[in-house]
Amino acid sequence: MTDVAPEASPDTVAQDGNARPYSVSELAFALKRTLEDAYGFVRLRGELSKVTHHSNGHVYLTLKDERAAIDGVVWKGQVRGLSIRPEQGLEVIVTGKITAYPAGSRYQIVIETMEAAGMGALLAQLERLKARLAAEGLFAPERKKPLPSMPAVVGVVTSPTGAVIRDILHRIRDRWPCRVVVWPVVVQGDAAAAQVSAAIRGFCALGPAAGVPRPDVLIVARGGGSVEDLWPFNDEGLARTVADCPIPLISAVGHETDTTLIDFVSDRRAPTPTAAAEMATPVLAELKALVGDLGSRMHRCGGRVVEDRRARVIHAERALQRVPDLVRLAEQRFDIVSGRLGAALAKNAAAHERDLVRVASRLSPLLLQRPQAVQRQRLDAVAQRLQPAAERRLARAGERLEALGKLLVSVDPDRPLQRGFARVARADGSLVRSGAELVSGETVAMTFGDKVTRSAVVDGQGPAGGGDPVAKPAPKPAKPKARPGPAATSVQGDLF
Incomplete structure (x- = not known):
């Protein structure tokens, strides 16, 4: 095995003569390269545990025996080429290379091939x-x-x-x-x-x-x-x-x-x-023999059915009566019934007549006159109560109508015009509620009490416009002559 740290060189010696400190990344990747160079091809035998099939296609697992364990990974591209599916507890022989995972200071084997370790493991996987x-x-x-x-x-x-x-x-x-x-x-x-x-x-x-x-x-x-x-x-x-x-x-x-x-x-x-x-x-020959046998049985069964039906018809024919005998018997029954019919009808009519006479003795005009008198009394009582109620309701309705007429006169928008006021509106028809809203040169329409509308042009400028704060007073209009008509305070008459 090669040494983990490289030999001392001028680059690895600091200015103070001590060894230059490595960074964590430098040491981790140096160990990774050392493991990959020394164990570029490894063949291991062990039992699979902690098998995880990740959603990205990779398989993460652990190979272990009775004394040690090593992490392993199968990249997505190698999973399809495996001869067996990695499963928990399966004893396998894998080949790959040893590498390190620098982010976690762990070493692992990157598996390239995997096979079951013996037929016993294959049968266990099959089960x-x-x-x-x-x-x-x-x-x-x-x-x-x-x-x-x-x-x-x-x-x-x-x-x-x-x-x-x-x-x-x-x-x-x-x-x-x-x-x-x-x-x-x-x-x-x-x-x-x-x-x-x-x-x-x-x-x-x-x-x-x-x-x-x-x-x-x-x-x-x-x-x-x-x-x-x-x-x-x-x-x-x-x-x-x-x-x-x-x-x-x-x-x-x-x-x-x-x-x-x-x-x-x-x-x-x-x-x-x-x-x-x-x-x-x-078997075609057996089917042919079966079809022939079924055909023979069908013919025999059909013949037996026909013979049976023939025998039953003959037997039924013997038990049937002749047609003239049947007609004569029906004629005799008809004659007997028709002879009894006249007497039965007369007897039935007499019974109904007796019942009608018995009921008619209990009927009298008073049975009909008594309910009519009671209903007439009830109708008279209702009529006596109905007329005052209707008169009171009409009186209340008249009072409400009179009050509404007065309210209508008080809220009439043209009523103030009769007292000398005028209604000012812009060109678009909107009412002018404040003089400050008008600007110099704007055309307005003024409606007077006689329903006559005149156009006018605003002269001068209001205080908000920054002009002359004192506007020239408009000439006082002549007092209109009194026109004949109903007084403003006249009371509306009764509509009824």
């Missing part, structure tokens, strides 16, 4: 992922779709080479000749999960414009192998793609004893690819 997906309801039986009974198109996602596709095609051809669309993918290695997911999404996106019909059922197939070979089918993204697939999907990965994650989320699991082909398709 945790399986439990999480089960808690989300992806394994629920009620969300699994039923397989079509007679598919017209079968989609197969598998490797184009090998015995798997040949077994599936041979089995489908023997059982149910239909169209098979194969989407070739790799079924082993790091790229397998992404290609299988893309194939499933591609089948779901097919439509009439694609030129290839959309499959009625999908088969994801692969031959047997080790746990490492089948590991791409334990990918979380592939499992979610299978769960979201709208087409019924059969998982046929490995042999009967092999189990992968997509077996739990698929709509049906087949122990082998050949068994998947048998699940997806019926």
Whole structure:
């Protein structure tokens, strides 16, 4: 390991002969460069803890063993390239470089690759992922779709080479000749999960414009192998793609004893690819035999129904009477009823007559005259009270009307004009309330008591204008002659 502090040089010696003091930043960045130079590539094994997936895409974590711990970070650009997803408690082997964080005086490892430390850790990670997906309801039986009974198109996602596709095609051809669309993918290695997911999404996106019909059922197939070979089918993204697939999907990965994650989320699991082909398709010969048997049974049942109906009609015919007998019986009943009708009507009329006579004895004109007399008395009493009330109300209304007439005369704006006053208005029609508002040369209109309006021009200037404070007095107008008319103090007469 290189020394932290550089060797003494003329630049590091102060004028007084002592060592030059470093700043905190200089020392922190010197330590950072030293760690990065000495440990530019490090491979560590440990258990993950304090795993934090930040919103900016970075992953912060801690690697620890039984005696020590070191902080680590995975930058956003490296997260997608990791072979596994960092999770709490997972034992991993990471590679990266050691660096320091100057702002906090801490050292950490910048992780570039990460892999599980042994198959035991992989299986533990798989169990945790399986439990999480089960808690989300992806394994629920009620969300699994039923397989079509007679598919017209079968989609197969598998490797184009090998015995798997040949077994599936041979089995489908023997059982149910239909169209098979194969989407070739790799079924082993790091790229397998992404290609299988893309194939499933591609089948779901097919439509009439694609030129290839959309499959009625999908088969994801692969031959047997080790746990490492089948590991791409334990990918979380592939499992979610299978769960979201709208087409019924059969998982046929490995042999009967092999189990992968997509077996739990698929709509049906087949122990082998050949068994998947048998699940997806019926047997044409069996369907033909079944249809023939059903046709024979239908004919036999139809014949039995016709014979049964014929026998029932014959039996009912024996029990039915002849038509003339039925008519004669009805005629006899009609004659009997019509003979009784006249006597019944006369008896009914006599009964009603007796009831009318019995009630008529209790009826008399007094029963009608008595209520009329009572109502007449009540009407007379109301009329006697109504006339004085109406007279009083009319009197009060007249008094109010007279008072309103007097008030109208007192607030009449033209009444002061009769006493020699004049109403002054500007050219725009607004009233002049103060002489200070007028300016020299302004034209005003003056209205007099005889309703005559004259125009005038203001002469001189008021005190506020700074001119001559003494205005020339206007000539005294001649006293108007008395005009005949009603007196100002006359009292308005009664309108009534």
